[in-house]
Amino acid sequence: MTSDLISFARGAPSLDIVDIxxxxxxxxxxxxxxxxxxxxxxxxxxxxxxxxxxxxxxxxxxxxxxxxxxxxxxxxxxxxxxxxxxxxxxxxxxxxxxxxxxxxxxxxxxxxxxxxxxxxxxxxxxxxxxxxxxxxxxxxxxxxxxxxxxxxxxxxxxxxxxxxxxxxxxxxxxxxxxxxxxxxxxxxxxxxxxxxxxxxxxxxxxxxxxxxxxxxxxxxxxxxxxxxxxxxxxxxxxxxxxxxxxxxxxxxxxxxLERSVATVNAALRERADVLCDALAKHIPDARFTKPDGGYFMWVELPDGVNVGELLTAAEQRGVTFVKGTDFLLDGGESTLRMAYSGVRTDQIEEGVARIADALGSLRVSAG
Structure with a gap:
């Protein structure tokens, strides 16, 4: 794993948008x-x-x-x-x-x-x-x-x-x-x-x-x-x-509270926009709905993608997320949750590109 881990896993605001x-x-x-x-x-x-x-x-x-x-x-x-x-x-x-x-x-x-x-x-x-x-x-x-x-x-x-x-x-x-x-x-x-x-x-x-x-x-x-x-x-x-x-x-x-909400919302609006653009660019067959707020986005990959294998390959490339299967009693093997709240805007496209590379490696392995 590379040392500069980019995490789409944690639903928490990054320190730069907390009103210390x-x-x-x-x-x-x-x-x-x-x-x-x-x-x-x-x-x-x-x-x-x-x-x-x-x-x-x-x-x-x-x-x-x-x-x-x-x-x-x-x-x-x-x-x-x-x-x-x-x-x-x-x-x-x-x-x-x-x-x-x-x-x-x-x-x-x-x-x-x-x-x-x-x-x-x-x-x-x-x-x-x-x-x-x-x-x-x-x-x-x-x-x-x-x-x-x-x-x-x-x-x-x-x-x-x-x-x-x-x-x-x-x-x-x-x-x-x-x-x-x-x-x-x-x-x-x-x-x-x-x-x-x-x-x-x-x-x-x-x-x-x-x-x-x-x-x-x-x-x-x-x-x-x-x-x-x-x-x-x-x-x-x-x-x-x-x-x-x-x-x-x-x-x-x-x-x-009013000031904090305004800061958080402005930052997360930008991050959600960048994440959607990066997914469309690097993983064009991913399906998702752009959120109107919050911290998270649900991403569906093509059938046949094993999200557990993808997570392993992604973490080897220095990026992480949460498997969709964690949020379901059954199914969801090709889904993942991406949290954009705790990742800086300048990290998002690089993180998605690493996931795309991991996905590509699985497809090559599958032959």
Missing amino acids: DGLKAAADAALTTDPGGATGYGTAIGYPPLRKFLAEKHGVAEEQVLVTNGSMQADAFLFDELVEPGRAVVVERPTYDRTLLGLRQRGADVRAVTLDTDGIDTEELAALLESGVRPTFAHVIPNFQNPAGYTLSAAKRARLVELAEAHDFIVFEDDPYVQIRFAGEPLPTMLELDGGRGRVVYASSFSKTVAPGVRVGYLVGPADLIARIRVRATNTYISPNMLAQAIVYRFCVDGG
Whole structure:
């Protein structure tokens, strides 16, 4: 492997687009204005001012919000509360690999429903429900989905909420990328469309907009569900990282979040453009849909390409990505996820060219 590894594998912003100065100022403000709250244990609800800020942002009561150590912790608490061994849970096909892992570890009967370029196939889901399957919840990443980069359409959002009401299940709206939009118009959340009926649990994160290292995420849901999860949180860690949450709060209210989102979105728009152009140039038979935001793009290579062999050959040439098979229960042998968030613009074409060279070597070997 060459020493200058180009990585399309990690869904994280590169350091050059993280607002370090803004975070320094936010940390100083947090420790100056509320040293006790920022450095104390606190409670499992999270840092109270941030919880209130999020409740106001989503138009819900504070009792409906729980702030956690990253959205993956929020996911884990929700899964622990809702997953019943042997009972169905719906996911998108493909979906985030950690979601699959968490659900399978808890014994869920995972039912994967096709993901189209405009989101989960709601009519396939409707047919599954009509067949008698009764899921506890459907896990959906509505904006710039991980791993595919696709966005759930407005019509499908409304249809999902309708199906949840008709068939008595919860929509788990996992939405960490919602603010990373660089094309098109924002769409209403399913939490908003639900109108307080309690059919939607919403999760998001500041890892993608502030910095991954802050590890601040949150859940919004029915007050009784959040109260039960709060007990789990108390028994897990007494309280989450109050200092990080206090810094994030000051970053938000002092204008840092708006500046950070603008910086990240401008950079990722450029990176997505360069990636699409490089794929079209170097791997013209690759199929992909240019994303309107987020960190990721799903790439389909011609049938017969073994993505495991391709990854090995690519890493020998100093470039890496994540195999599409990691995000699926089965299939996907010719697919891959490319994250453009953590790679500089000047590295992208070189990285794609290395993948193309690796692909060419496999084709030569196949003869």
